[in-house]
Amino acid sequence: MSTALANPAEMIARGAPRVIHNDEELEEYTEALLQLTAIERPSAAEREAIELLTMLIERYEREHDPIPPADPVSVVRFLIEQQGLSQRDLVPEFGSESAVSMFLSGQRKLTAGQVRKLSARFKLPADLFLAA
Numbered sequence: 446m447s448t449a450l451a452n453p454a455e456m457i458a459r460g461a462p463r464v465i466h467n468d469e470e471l472e473e474y475t476e477a478l479l480q481l482t483a484i485e486r487p488s489a490a491e492r493e494a495i496e497l498l499t500m501l502i503e504r505y506e507r508e509h510d511p512i513p514p515a516d517p518v519s520v521v522r523f524l525i526e527q528q529g530l531s532q533r534d535l536v537p538e539f540g541s542e543s544a545v546s547m548f549l550s551g552q553r554k555l556t557a558g559q560v561r562k563l564s565a566r567f568k569l570p571a572d573l574f575l576a577a
């Protein structure tokens with residue numbers, strides 16, 4: 446075993462980062478991560494700490510605050526709103542304004558071609574536009 450991990454329990458007892466167990470610890474780790482990421486030229490040790498804290502924070506959030514998958518209509522509505530688009534702006538991806546309207550009202554599902562075009566337009570993975 447390397448000397449760095451000779452006594453992991455002692456490392457943790459001395460304050461080394463550990464698994465996050467509650468929201469207070471999450472807040473502390475998030476603040477520490479923000480301080481580290483504000484450093485203009487982080488050292489190798491600081492980059493390693495950023496990676497470790499990010500992993501610990503993501504693990505806690507994934508387990509305690511999972512994000513439910515969004516349905517394709519919600520995804521497209523969100524993108525329209527965020528980018529200040531109108532339904533007419535999506536005609537190239539859907540083929541017609543009525544096809545856009547029917548999709549957004551839930552009357553029609555996306556075709557494979559529409560998924561491909563939306564994925565390319567918004568530079569997002571195609572699975573975001575597929576129903577779960």
